[in-house]
Amino acid sequence: MPHMVARSDSLDTPKKWQHQVANPVTDSSELFTLLDLATDAHGDELVGALKASEAFPLRFPRSLIGQLDSGNPNHPITRQFLPSAAELNDAAGYSADPLAEQEAQPVPGLLHKYRGRVLLVTTQVCAVHCRYCFRRHYPYADQRDPEGLWQQAIAYIEQRQQITEVILSGGDPLSLADQKLTTLIKRLEKIPHLTTLRFHSRTAALFPERITPALVELLENCRLNVVLVTHINHPLEISDQLPAALAPLQAAGVKLLNQSVLLKGVNDGVEPLSELSEKLFSAGILPYYLHLPDRVSGTAHFAVDDETGKTLVNGLRRRLPGYLVPRLVREVAHEAGKTLIG
Numbered sequence: 001m002p003h004m005v006a007r008s009d010s011l012d013t014p015k016k017w018q019h020q021v022a023n024p025v026t027d028s029s030e031l032f033t034l035l036d037l038a039t040d041a042h043g044d045e046l047v048g049a050l051k052a053s054e055a056f057p058l059r060f061p062r063s064l065i066g067q068l069d070s071g072n073p074n075h076p077i078t079r080q081f082l083p084s085a086a087e088l089n090d091a092a093g094y095s096a097d098p099l100a101e102q103e104a105q106p107v108p109g110l111l112h113k114y115r116g117r118v119l120l121v122t123t124q125v126c127a128v129h130c131r132y133c134f135r136r137h138y139p140y141a142d143q144r145d146p147e148g149l150w151q152q153a154i155a156y157i158e159q160r161q162q163i164t165e166v167i168l169s170g171g172d173p174l175s176l177a178d179q180k181l182t183t184l185i186k187r188l189e190k191i192p193h194l195t196t197l198r199f200h201s202r203t204a205a206l207f208p209e210r211i212t213p214a215l216v217e218l219l220e221n222c223r224l225n226v227v228l229v230t231h232i233n234h235p236l237e238i239s240d241q242l243p244a245a246l247a248p249l250q251a252a253g254v255k256l257l258n259q260s261v262l263l264k265g266v267n268d269g270v271e272p273l274s275e276l277s278e279k280l281f282s283a284g285i286l287p288y289y290l291h292l293p294d295r296v297s298g299t300a301h302f303a304v305d306d307e308t309g310k311t312l313v314n315g316l317r318r319r320l321p322g323y324l325v326p327r328l329v330r331e332v333a334h335e336a337g338k339t340l341i342g
């Protein structure tokens with residue numbers, strides 16, 4: 001099994017993750033060279049990638065490059081982060097905001113769709129840009145001042161007793177420095193009706209270095225129940241370092257769940273999905289959701305239909321214990337929760 005995340009022990013831990021997060025490959029020409037795709041055979045793909053990254057910038061994790069098969073744009077990791085001409089196609093039924101998230105924002109950056117829980121778009125920054133991202137058209141530029149927006153969000157939560165859980169999402173909340181997270185969490189802890197704090201993070205698994213002692217301490221001392229929902233789509237994303245990096249979080253009482261997106265050409269098979277569930281379990285994480293992709297413009301080439309999704313999950317049910325079978329869901333605009341499929 002290749003190591004997904006190269007270790008460089010010469011850097012101290014916090015600096016190491018900040019360097020990785022701050023230093024992705026952002027230029028398609030450079031990426032094609034690094035992945036050995038800069039040959040005549042891939043010339044059209046490069047033109048498409050350059051165009052696609054104008055609409056949604058390229059952020060490819062540099063630390064992963066050494067672990068990918070060179071010359072293969074369809075490696076299950078590469079495909080998730082490599083821009084492609086297919087993103088420029090306008091497919092029928094696809095739009096910028098199919099979930100009507102813009103309507104569900106009582107204050108900018110706070111989504112209140114489900115009764116007892118709110119989702120805070122904590123930051124606009126992600127360590128990586130997943131090409132299938134359902135928030136790729138989110139007007140992040142409107143929220144230049146996240147801390148100012150947090151104030152408004154906190155005031156909104158304080159005024160509503162029915163809200164018991166705050167979900168920090170984004171962007172990726174773990175792309176914030178520990179100091180900023182501390183400020184936010186200390187503030188949320190003071191709201192008496194909150195019981196639970198949840199993180200949705202892609203960074204946690206891709207960069208185990210992000211799980212710093214300071215982060216563990218912050219969450220260990222938090223009054224709220226803490227849940228970390230990792231975002232892992234393929235078993236190759238789980239590095240050998242991840243279980244050890246997560247162990248202190250578990251010891252601190254943090255519950256670990258995973259959500260995946262079902263993506264054509266990435267994980268749409270019983271084999272990768274069952275291996276994913278087993279590897280997650282070995283790392284102390286339980287599978288939570290398997291999302292059918294949202295119909296967001298530029299992502300139709302990743303679409304998997306409901307029937308295929310149901311067949312795959314039935315296949316998992318025959319192979320795995322029930323607690324390793326994720327719930328197959330789709331998000332439907334204006335529904336009071338995720339919609340279970342099958």
Ligand SMILES: *Cc1c(COP(=O)(O)O)cnc(C)c1O
Nearest residue numbers: 111113114117118119167337338
């Ligand atoms: C997915 C989502 C949640 C969380 O839903 P759960 O079913 O509790 O995981 C909350 N708010 C928004 C806006 C969401 O999209």
Ligand code: SF4
Nearest residue numbers: 126129130133171202
């Ligand atoms: S980490 Fe999540 S929010 Fe960020 S680009 Fe990927 S899917 Fe989108």
